[in-house]
Amino acid sequence: MTLVFKNVTKRVGADVHIFDTSVEFVENEFNILLGTTLAGKTTLLQLMAGLEVPTSGEIWFNGNNVTGVATQKRNVSMVHQQFINYPHFSVYDNIASPLRVAGFSKADIESRVDSVANLLKLTPMLKRRPNELSGGQQQRTALARALVKDADLVLLDEPLANLDYKLREELRDELPKLLSDRKCTVVYATTEPTEALLLGGYTATVHEGQITQFGKTPDVYRRPTDLETARVFSDPPINTTKIIRKDGLMVLDEEVSWPAQGAADGLADGAYMMGIRPHFVTVQPTSENAVAIQGRVIVSELSGSESVVHFKLGDLSWVSQSHGIHAIDIGADATFYLDTRHCIYFGENEKLMAA
Amino acid sequence: MNKKISNQKAWWFVAPVIVLVAFNAVIPLMTVVNYSVQETFGNNVFFWEGVKWFETVLNSERFHASLGRQMMFTSIILLIEVPLGVAIALTMPKKGVWVSVCLVFMAMPLLIPWNVVGAMWNIFALPDIGLLGRAINALGIDYNFTSQPLSAWFTTILMDVWHWTSLVVLLAYAGLSSIPDAYYQAAKIDGAKPWAVFRYIQLPKMKRVLTIAILLRFMDSFMIYTEPFVLTGGGPGNTTTFLSIDLVKIALGQFDLGPAAAMSLVYFLIVLLVSWLFYTLMMKDEAQ
Numbered sequence: 084m085t086l087v088f089k090n091v092t093k094r095v096g097a098d099v100h101i102f103d104t105s106v107e108f109v110e111n112e113f114n115i116l117l118g119t120t121l122a123g124k125t126t127l128l129q130l131m132a133g134l135e136v137p138t139s140g141e142i143w144f145n146g147n148n149v150t151g152v153a154t155q156k157r158n159v160s161m162v163h164q165q166f167i168n169y170p171h172f173s174v175y176d177n178i179a180s181p182l183r184v185a186g187f188s189k190a191d192i193e194s195r196v197d198s199v200a201n202l203l204k205l206t207p208m209l210k211r212r213p214n215e216l217s218g219g220q221q222q223r224t225a226l227a228r229a230l231v232k233d234a235d236l237v238l239l240d241e242p243l244a245n246l247d248y249k250l251r252e253e254l255r256d257e258l259p260k261l262l263s264d265r266k267c268t269v270v271y272a273t274t275e276p277t278e279a280l281l282l283g284g285y286t287a288t289v290h291e292g293q294i295t296q297f298g299k300t301p302d303v304y305r306r307p308t309d310l311e312t313a314r315v316f317s318d319p320p321i322n323t324t325k326i327i328r329k330d331g332l333m334v335l336d337e338e339v340s341w342p343a344q345g346a347a348d349g350l351a352d353g354a355y356m357m358g359i360r361p362h363f364v365t366v367q368p369t370s371e372n373a374v375a376i377q378g379r380v381i382v383s384e385l386s387g388s389e390s391v392v393h394f395k396l397g398d399l400s401w402v403s404q405s406h407g408i409h410a411i412d413i414g415a416d417a418t419f420y421l422d423t424r425h426c427i428y429f430g431e432n433e434k435l436m437a438a
Numbered sequence: 439m440n441k442k443i444s445n446q447k448a449w450w451f452v453a454p455v456i457v458l459v460a461f462n463a464v465i466p467l468m469t470v471v472n473y474s475v476q477e478t479f480g481n482n483v484f485f486w487e488g489v490k491w492f493e494t495v496l497n498s499e500r501f502h503a504s505l506g507r508q509m510m511f512t513s514i515i516l517l518i519e520v521p522l523g524v525a526i527a528l529t530m531p532k533k534g535v536w537v538s539v540c541l542v543f544m545a546m547p548l549l550i551p552w553n554v555v556g557a558m559w560n561i562f563a564l565p566d567i568g569l570l571g572r573a574i575n576a577l578g579i580d581y582n583f584t585s586q587p588l589s590a591w592f593t594t595i596l597m598d599v600w601h602w603t604s605l606v607v608l609l610a611y612a613g614l615s616s617i618p619d620a621y622y623q624a625a626k627i628d629g630a631k632p633w634a635v636f637r638y639i640q641l642p643k644m645k646r647v648l649t650i651a652i653l654l655r656f657m658d659s660f661m662i663y664t665e666p667f668v669l670t671g672g673g674p675g676n677t678t679t680f681l682s683i684d685l686v687k688i689a690l691g692q693f694d695l696g697p698a699a700a701m702s703l704v705y706f707l708i709v710l711l712v713s714w715l716f717y718t719l720m721m722k723d724e725a726q
Binding site for chain 2: 129132134154155159160161163164165167169170171172180181184185225228
């Protein structure tokens with residue numbers, strides 16, 4: 084199903100929740116809304132579901148304007164971050180509930196519930212009640228309820244956020260497979276850049292009530308059209324600094340500069356904002372293009388296979404992310420290596436110049 | 439070898455509780471038990487009577503009549519207050535400035551002392567000078583709560599509903615506001631009708647608080663004394679003489695300590711039994 088937003092604005096009182104958003108989601112694909120908490124992801128989903136009505140602008144499904152159409156008539160389904168099931172229904176009745184409301188025959192309901200339950204590995208639990216299930220199973224039940232009615236549009240609002248790590252990984256693997264052979268457009272909201280990359284598909288980055296960029300997930304990641312998109316789509320946060328291009332050199336400060344090549348080659352001389360993702364700032368050089376910079380270590384975190392070091396570069400807070408375990412003293416001056424091939428350059432208006 | 443460690447210090451921690459419970463529960467209750475098996479003619483002289491007073495009370499038509507009135511009264515006010523309270527809670531605003539306004543208005547009757555409620559309604563309902571009494575009579579209905587049993591019942595019930603429905607409202611409202619918005623959204627997406635939302639989301643989620651509301655209203659109304667005492671004094675005749683009023687008449691009016699004590703114990707056991715039954719039945723589902 085096609086889903087188009089035309090200049091949609093949503094105000095609640097004096098607050099602007101969504102501002103002048105126009106976007107055409109990709110039909111029958113995984114569309115990811117990526118943004119921090121309160122960026123407006125949930126409002127966007129609620130607008131799609133018809134739970135909220137836009138203050139101005141239009142929403143179109145399959146070439147029909149559905150802006151004022153009631154939720155019940157939209158054939159959408161939704162899964163929330165909290166595990167929402169009817170507390171006094173068995174798993175079977177929970178999954179069957181949307182079909183019963185829609186007036187399906189008993190035999191039809193049974194075969195559909197059975198097949199969805201089988202798909203989501205819920206068959207042994209059909210007789211139990213939601214509160215007798217683990218979090219993962221409760222969320223599977225909610226997913227089954229969303230899938231069973233063969234909705235044209237499936238909305239997933241951070242469905243994995245309340246699950247523990249292992250279940251989250253498991254369900255994240257299954258989700259795209261479950262949804263790919265159904266003819267439905269999926270919109271999936273998440274706060275985690277890594278999750279967006281793992282799920283693939285298309286990503287819209289949401290920041291302060293606006294979609295800053297929409298495109299294939301790897302493209303948005305590699306070529307963020309503005310600094311805000313790069314910030315949203317980076318975890319740990321992307322490092323930024325002012326930089327000057329002068330006489331074929333990229334000049335960070337009096338001591339650090341490197342020849343303008345690769346992405347920076349085509350740039351004109353002048354002042355730019357530079358962004359570089361933390362895993363291209365490492366404690367050991369990873370390529371011959373690496374340039375050494377000095378910083379004072381603030382925080383050093385070790386996680387299994389990598390070291391994350393927060394340091395001060397002048398007045399700026401930067402993050403370095405390196406493979407392996409590197410013990411670094413807090414408060415010490417340390418050398419970091421910046422892989423200049425992966426710098427992204429933005430103009431002073433923070434729009435992308437070169438990546 | 440297991441060696442039992444003896445440590446008697448813990449008694450000091452339990453002692454305050456034991457003293458407290460002894461003074462506010464065990465000692466008064468035992469005094470009543472003591473009275474209930476003896477007869478006295480004053481001067482602190484007591485004679486052993488065994489279970490005689492219990493037999494008297496259980497066979498007494500007067501006790502049966504007050505118990506009947508009491509059960510009737512409690513059933514009626516529960517049937518009115520619980521659905522009404524839930525209905526009001528459902529119509530209350532969920533957010534915004536009106537929430538606190540509504541809550542304050544709702545809490546107001548609960549803050550008024552019981553005897554004041556009785557006195558207020560007494561004056562309010564007087565057929566000659568009270569606003570309510572005059573109004574009802576002006577409608578052409580013959581109404582006088584001091585002389586007609588039906589009017590007296592009507593007034594007593596109205597007073598109790600006015601005084602205590604708020605409690606059910608507040609509890610039900612608390613239950614309702616603990617339901618996340620996502621439940622309503624999910625129901626809307628499923629296309630559930632308002633009745634289904636109430637039946638399958640709101641009611642199950644309110645169950646615990648409603649159980650508590652019903653229990654509190656049962657216990658309080660079953661022991662009601664002050665308000666009807668001030669309003670009708672148990673009259674006209676005995677028609678609004680509920681159990682506590684009757685008990686006070688026997689114990690302090692007639693000074694029949696033995697029968698009054700036996701009646702208190704029977705009364706206490708009824709409240710305990712019904713509350714226990716109620717709670718067990720309501721929570722049976724939860725335990726499964």
